[in-house]
Amino acid sequence: MTFFIEVLVGGLLAGVMYSLVALGFVLIYKASGVFNFAQGAMVFLAALTFVSLLEMNWNFWLALLVTLVVMVGVGVLTERIVLRPLVNQPPITLFMATIGLTFVLEGLSQMVWGSQPHGLELGIADVPMEWLSQKWNINISKFDLFAAAVSGLLVAALALFFQKTRIGRALRAVADDHQAALAVGISLQHIWAIVWAVAGFVALVAGMMWGVRNGVQYALTFTALKALPVLILGGFESVPGAIIGGLIIGASEKLAEVYLGPYVGGGIESWFAYVIALLFLLVRPQGLFGEKIIDRV
Amino acid sequence: MSVALHQHPRAHPVGEVLLSVENVSLSFGGVNALTDVSFDVREHEVRAIIGPNGAGKSSMLNVLNGVYHPQKGTIRLRGKSFHDMVSHEAAAMGIARTFQNIALFKGMTVLDNILTGRNLKMRSNFLQQALWWGPARREELVHRHAVEEVIDFLEIQHVRKTPVGRLPYGLQKRVELARALAAEPKILLLDEPMAGMNLEEKQDMCRFILDVNDHYGTTIVLIEHDMGVVMDISDRVVVLDYGRKIGDGTPEEIRGNQAVIDAYLGVTH
Amino acid sequence: MLYREAGQFRSTYAEDMQIFPIRQDRIALMLLLAVGFVVVPMVATQYWFSALLIPFLIFSLATLGLNILTGYAGQISLGTAAFMAVGAFMAYNAQLRIPGIPILASFAIGGLCAAAVGIVFGLPSLRIKGFYLAVATLACQFLVLWTINRVPWLTNHSASGVIAAQKIEILGYTFDTPASKYLLTLSIVALMALAAKNLMRSETGRAFMAVRDMDVAAEVIGIPMMKTKLLAFAISSFYCGVAGALYAYCYLGTVEPEAFVLDISFRVLFMVIIGGVGSILGSFLGAGFITLVPIFLNLGTTFISDRFDIEISHALVSNMELITFGGLIIFFLIVEPNGLARLWQIAKEKLRLWPFPH
Secondary structure (H helix, E strand, C coil), X not given: CHHHHHHHHXXXXXXXXXXXXXXXXXXXXXXXXXXXXXXXXXXXXXXXXXXXXXXXXXXXXXXXXXXXXXXXXXXXXXXXXXXXXXXXXXXXXXXXXXXXXXXXXXXXXXXXXXXXXXXXXXXXXXXXXXXXXXXXXCCCEHHHHHHHHHXXXXXXXXXXXXXXXXXXXXXXXXXXXXXXXXXXXXXXXXXXXXXXXXXXXXXXXXXXXXXXXXXXXXXXXXXXXXXXXXHHHHCCCCHHHHHHHHHHHHHHHHHHHHHCHHHHXXXXXXXXXXXXXXXXXXXXXXCCCCXXXXXXX | CHHHHCCCCXXXXXXXXXXXXXXXXXXXXXXXXXXXXXXXXXXXXXXXXXXXXXXXHHHHHHHHCCCCCCCEEEEEECCEEECCCCHHXXXXXXXXXXXXXXXXXXXXXXHHHHHHCCHHHCCCCHHHHHHCCCHHHHHHHHHHHHHHXXXXXXXXXXXXXXXXXXXXXXXXXXXXXXXXXXXXXXXXXXXXXXXXXXXXXXXXXXXXHHHHHHHHCCEEEEECCCHHHHHHHCCEEEEEECCEEEEEECHHHHHCCHHHHHHHHCCCC | CCCCCCCXXXXXXXXXXXXXXXXXXXXXXXXXXXXXXXXXXXXXXXHHHHHHHHHHHHHHHHHHHHHHHHHHCCCCCCCHHHHHHHHHHHHHHHHHHCCXXXXXXXXXHHHHHHHHHHHHHHHHHHCCCHHHHHHHHHHHHHHHHHHHHXXXXXXXXXXXXXEECCCEEECCEEECCHHHHHHHHHHHHHHHHHHHHHHHCCHHHXXXXXXXXXXXXXXXXXCCHHHHHHHHXXXXXXXXHHHHHHHHHHXXXXXXXXXXXXXXXXXXXXXXXXXXXXXXXXXXXXXXXXXXXXXXXXXHHHHHHHHHCCCCCHHHHHHHHHHHHHHHHHHHHHHCXXXXXXXXXXXXXXXXXXXXXX
16 A cells, blocks of 8 residues: 555656646647647756756856746747747647757757756755655655645746736736737737746756756657646646646556556556547547537538 | 519429428527527528527527537428438538538639539549549549539639639638539528628629529528518528527518517617 | 640540649659659669668658648648558568568558558547647557567567568569669659549548548538548558558668657658648658758768868767758748748749740
8 A cells, every 4th residue: 555655646746747847838838829849848958058057067046047048038039930920820830830949949959068968966865755754664755745846836936927917917818819919909929928938937947857857868858748648638728737637647657657567568658648648538628627619610 | 572583483483391490499508599499491492591690590500400419409301300410411411501701621722622512422432533543533524524514603614723712702602602502402501691792792692592592493591681682582581589589481571570670679678 | 935835725624634734744744754763773873772762752652641641631640650660560570471472462561550550540530639639649659669669479579679671572573772672662652642642633632621621611511520530541541651661671671660760750740841731742842852951961061071171070960950950840831831842833833934924
């Protein structure tokens, strides 16, 4: 039983990390209707920039700040160079453009910082919590808890930002109806640039967490692929969906890996999340929190 | 007056009841789009459905060809009832339609769009088509002939190879009618065929609708806002308001119907 | 003045329905085929065949397959490489396990197995669209590669998962030189391209495009949604499967599952976008373009490093390749979303009027 709980909690905490990446997708999708495939590349770019700056003996906060500036810059440039000329194109065109963007970002970040893997330390060890393992005999990583706390904080901050600020209100208006938002004088370009910058920030946080866990290397771009089933489960437009979806995927993936994996030869984490998401889709095509769409003719 | 626009004597006089709608109710998550609506459509007739905005007219058409499924009530075609009929089954039974906001296939040429209307009549399989051989090739030719007839009928020869996305609105409406006609339907449902047209285009469209009715004997159910047009071309009119039927009869009867006048002039209920 | 249709009247519908109604186009195609089948084998070098022409043809076929699904039927897929993998490995197994089976039949079996897998992973398309479908096809990509890695039977119990394609023999003739493999690939690709063109100008193609352009309207005029979408997945996967088999037999020789990673799916998608969505010709143009980009990049960097005596690392070149691909995609989507095929069409229209301005 304790083993089961250990696996479950471990899975939930891993799920939080998926949610972090999924969150970046949701933000951009909500505001601009773009399925930003480049989110994984942004995570990679952010983590790589940050860790490279640290390795050049920069101060932690300065490195963080500069990385943030880089991510905001990428967001603003993306809006100017990629999104603005493609305004009013079908969503699938924009999606393909972000696949192109993925390649550009991956190439650029490796060109600037090199492609060798880096380790990243944030001062929180990836070791089991002592009192938990002593008292309940359950092994839960300190770092996992830290990551969960950071994600919680991030979501709370985003919620505040969306609900309480003027920009947040404009963001929600744009998400609801582009045309109507334009009509009341909200600048779409402005909002999109902000959203991409915020997504860049989320990517930075995700990149730091994943970087500590798996090292900062090219494989970080695959975090995007991990987040996609989460999006299917939670719906592309729902922040709570991204979080719950992440938890479900994380937990079921770990459980399956432990209890099912041995029977089929292991390595099932590459596709298990997708299959869950697909089965779920067959039952509820609109996702956990999405609304059913009625085709009007 | 209404019959004045038809040829005399009519090549296809109005006949028996072809389609009947019985006590149909339709709602979307608590919003009632249609409540207990009944009416019938006779063979070779031009039947209009009118009503203020949001009266449920388009929903009614969508029920008739299986896009929406009513919660209550039945649709009978020649006395045979259909429940939960899906739209391609409706098409197979000879119901064709056009849409309020033109639903053409924008990336295809006029010719290809109209040819899609004949898909139900195509029998060759995809392997034969891949080889462009035997039945597939013959079939393409036969249907091309049939489609060219419709193209001649609706006078759109000059644009047959143009992608429909490039055509002006009025012509697109005509191509949509052509696609519906290519299926040689028994019943043709037209959702605001003249919306957004200028006077001249409206006259053309009226002429085409009446010609279709006269020439092919197609039964026509249409939704239209232009009262002049409705009164001129339809044999009988159904009036809907807030999803309920408030009037049914010849144009003359409708003109004098107090409930209808109230609905249009906005008397408080 | 050379390219003019004046004086060529089509007096029957059959004539009007030809693939190339204009005489000059037919002549050009004949010339092109003559060059492909006769001139090229005489002049091309080993390197040309194996680094350029064969991959170009194979990717053209895969692009054609994806174009049928995405360009014509409007269903996006990121699982192209998986269908290619199924084609490659099942063709291998057919050769291995069915005694005396002709190699072409093995290729067909590979294609048919890919089609079957395509149908299974096309099922979600009946309920979901757009991005959701794109993600669903990713599931196919991962699941197929995992299966090939995990089921030893598929790789004939090869410890590393690597298989060696058997030799290609048709009617006693062995295709072992690059030139002969090129001719075999060219023949298959040309025939399959013709079949695709025929399909797309028939009822099947119109049904695909109708579903792509407006699915509700398509259903209302009686196009069965399920059959049409699944057929699109099946035909598309068949093409990709055969391309995969050719990739294994005529290009790689020894194949590991990792030859069919997600990047290959993206590459084929790029070929579709750059070549022209919903165009048979575009599939070839796109495949040619993307095949040539790395080669030109290499030539360019070699030139620069020789000329200016700068050391350009291999990593830098591959990063530049990534950036170039990504940049090209964005560029094409913004400037010419209909790709090279559209540019070709514009050029032809201009040529028709030349030398007059209107």
